[in-house]
Amino acid sequence: MYRSGTVMVVRQYNEELKYLERLSPSCWRIKKGFQPNMNVEGIFYVNDHLEKLMFEELRNSCRPGTIGGFLPGVKQIANVAALPGIVGKSVGLPDVHSGYGFAIGNMAAFDMDNPKAVVSPGGVGFDINCGVRLLRTNLMESDVSPIKERLAQSMFDHIPVGVGSKGIIPMTARDLEEALEMGMDWSLREGYIWAEDKEHCEEYGRMAQADPAKVSMRAKKRGLPQLGTLGAGNHYAEIQVVDEIFDKWAASKMGIEEKGQVCVMIHSGSRGFGHQVATDALVAMEKAMKRDDIETNDRQLACARIKSAEGQDYLKSMAAAANFAWVNRSSMTFLSRQAFAKQFQLSPDDLDMHVIYDVSHNIAKIEQHWVEGRLRTLLVHRKGSTRAFPPHHPLIPVDYQLTGQPVLIGGTMGTCSYVLTGTEQGMTETFGSTCHGAGRALSRAKSRRNLDYGDVLQRLQEQGISIRVASPKLVMEEAPESYKNVTDVVNTCHAAGISKKCIKLRPIAVIKG
């Protein structure tokens, strides 16, 4: 009943439920045996509403005659728990939904010291280092409202959007090679960004193990014209205002003082470049799996031993793609600052347009974590999951040592976004990880069938949101109705204690592909 290459235990829905156990109001355990060969247990976080969605998805998949599509999220979490070398638990965050191999919103850590442990491109995602960056300004909503339309147009003019868009920052093939190796250091050297931007970026905007030589020509050709473009899909640039402050002190550390303060959020990734890097790696890994006799429950969970040539090559090219994404978001930071400076006739400095933080929610990183009383070096896969380190962690910027790492949660077009902070509890329960956004509730095809783009655009207008889209006919795929409610997702993370609510933002202008 499923695609070939997928191991699936066929059971009745009621039988399936015996493998799921509620641990707390916001947390469920997936016991071993739910899927074959599970090395560890699974866990997922939900609230009442999200719980219904999860179980409905599972029930639908148990119906006879169901064909194709992705496995339900719970099954995918359990299949990841069966991968070699996994440590702790396979974790599903509240925004979890089915994806390629790994569910989106699934994090899993693999033991670097176990020679059989694997790295899987499906655990990172096709949009490598897709992430969110938040800039603050010293403007208030009343300063922006009168020229909102012009400002949105100015942003739209500066930041090319959509499928096949091309950037306005001139790049040669050599520039690209350097950018892939240097990440944000390239943007700094060329003068597109400020020194403080690097300070407030995960990994300081550069993964050192990047090796452009491991990246195919095809990926580079796709990537070259796309630097400084937003892309399509769920990516966007938004002008937002602070709607609510939950943690006054932490917000103040981020330069957010009061409701109505204007921010700019950029949600984007590595465009076609990262997609090609992932595709190339999947092909190489299928061969490596045969050679090394690696068995998985799902063909989509293609992986390779971390220490193998394929594993190392993937990590090096993934790092190059991560650097690409940081340069991309940095270029858009530069362009947004230009757009604001032009409209307000003030320098970006005078507008205090500092980067609050920049998170990566599709990435694999080597980190140290305490597991069963022992400090271990792990390869942490976060796919649709955001790192959320607690206060005093050595890898977060000095400015956030007291508050914990800012976690930027982008909503969907026209809905709210949130800033959370990392907690000690998240560090122990989820390897310092939390949700990344709303998470899809309807598939793209289903959204297109069920919604009308005219209605979607009109509803945004009624809410007073200026919108600029490259392809209006695709907006229903990204309509709020197609997604889980981001507030549900965030509240679940807050209630579970794996991160803490700090700021709520609402959009007043959206630029989209």
Place this chain on the structure above:
Amino acid sequence: MFRRKLTALEYMNPDSFNVNDERNLRDLIVWLEDQKIRHYKIEDRGDLKAIDSNDWPTAYKQYLGALNCPINPNDRPAVVDWLLGLSVRFEYGDNAEKYKNETAENVTNRRQSAPKVVNTNPLDALDFQSSEFRDGVNRLAKQLNITPHPDHLITLKAISKLIRTRLSPEALQKPGDVVHQGKPYPIFESDLGFETGDYVLNNAGKALRLMYIHDLRELQTKINECIVAVQTITANPKTDTKLGKVGR
């Protein structure tokens, strides 16, 4: 040639004294009379002290006469040597008890045990453990609003740090530039990251955290300054709107 005697008398620049330099000579004679010989009453030293006056040679001769100096006033090296000898004699006479026990052996011993560096910093001669010094440090601390540490030398370090960072000429002129205007943060309500079970120890941990963050911030600021310095050479951001293309 007079170095030893000048050093013994603690004259300011024993090495650079030049007997053939009129100015040097006059300075020395005035100093000797003021500090060591003190033959005239203070109010009668006016003529001799007027070293720029044309009448100074007369005053000089009179002075030698008053001292019953047997040397010809024009043989200046001889006069200086005689005056220095006289001063040494007076110096000895004033502290006869102290000097009479001095033997070559004593002096050699002391020289061996004492550091060879010649001290020119008057502060080095201070007795840092005297109660007078201790009280002074504590009084200063009180004035500067610094909580005294049981070890007054640590208090002194704190005082020194405060004066260097907050009371420097730049800081006093433009406090905004030097003194960082931070926002208050309820550090004692924040998460320490560990729990010792002891309230005081927890607070000490928080204070250490703050100091560490302070150092880290300083380091990060220096790193940023380096980056900005390099950017002034390398930066050349460009855009070309002709390249731009909006997708579908």
